[in-house]
Amino acid sequence: MAWNVRRGLLAHRDAARVLASSPPVGPRRLRHIEVVLRVLREAGLSGRAAARAAYHLNNFVTEFAADEARFAAWASAPGSSRRKILAEARKQFASLPKSDYPTIVALADHLAEDAQDDLFQFGVDLWLRGIEATVSRG
Numbered sequence: 001m002a003w004n005v006r007r008g009l010l011a012h013r014d015a016a017r018v019l020a021s022s023p024p025v026g027p028r029r030l031r032h033i034e035v036v037l038r039v040l041r042e043a044g045l046s047g048r049a050a051a052r053a054a055y056h057l058n059n060f061v062t063e064f065a066a067d068e069a070r071f072a073a074w075a076s077a078p079g080s081s082r083r084k085i086l087a088e089a090r091k092q093f094a095s096l097p098k099s100d101y102p103t104i105v106a107l108a109d110h111l112a113e114d115a116q117d118d119l120f121q122f123g124v125d126l127w128l129r130g131i132e133a134t135v136s137r138g
Contacts, residue, residue: 006061053127
C-alpha cells in the first residue's frame with residue numbers, strides 16, 4: 001500500500017503537499033483509510049495501536065513523497081541536476097569540522113546517496129518491524 005500511495009503522489013505535482021495540508025475527507029481518501037485500518041486490525045493491532053500506526057504510515061509516505069517532489073523541483077532548475085545537488089551535499093557534509101561533527105563527516109556518502117527506492121523500502125521495513133513488535137507484545 002505504501003508503494004502504491006507513493007507512486008500516486010509522485011505522479012501529480014504537489015499532491016503530497018496538498019494531501020498533507022488537507023483534512024481526511026472525500027470518499028476515496030476515506031476508503032483508503034478504511035482499508036489501512038482494517039489491515040492493521042486484522043494483523044492483530046488494538047484499535048488504538050492501529051490508529052496510531054496508520055497515522056505514522058500516512059506521515060511517512062506523504063512526507064517522503066513531498067521531499068522527493070521538492071528535490072525534483074530543485075534538480076530541474078536551470079544549471080542544476082540531481083547529481084550536482086547530491087555531490088554538493090556530500091561535499092558540505094564531508095567538509096564540516098570533524099572535531100564537531102565526526103559522525104556526519106564519516107557518513108557523508110550515505111547521507112547524500114541517490115537511492116530513493118532503497119531509502120523508502122528501508123522506512124517501510126522499519127514500520128513493518130514496528131508493527132510486528134507491537135503485535136507480538138500484545
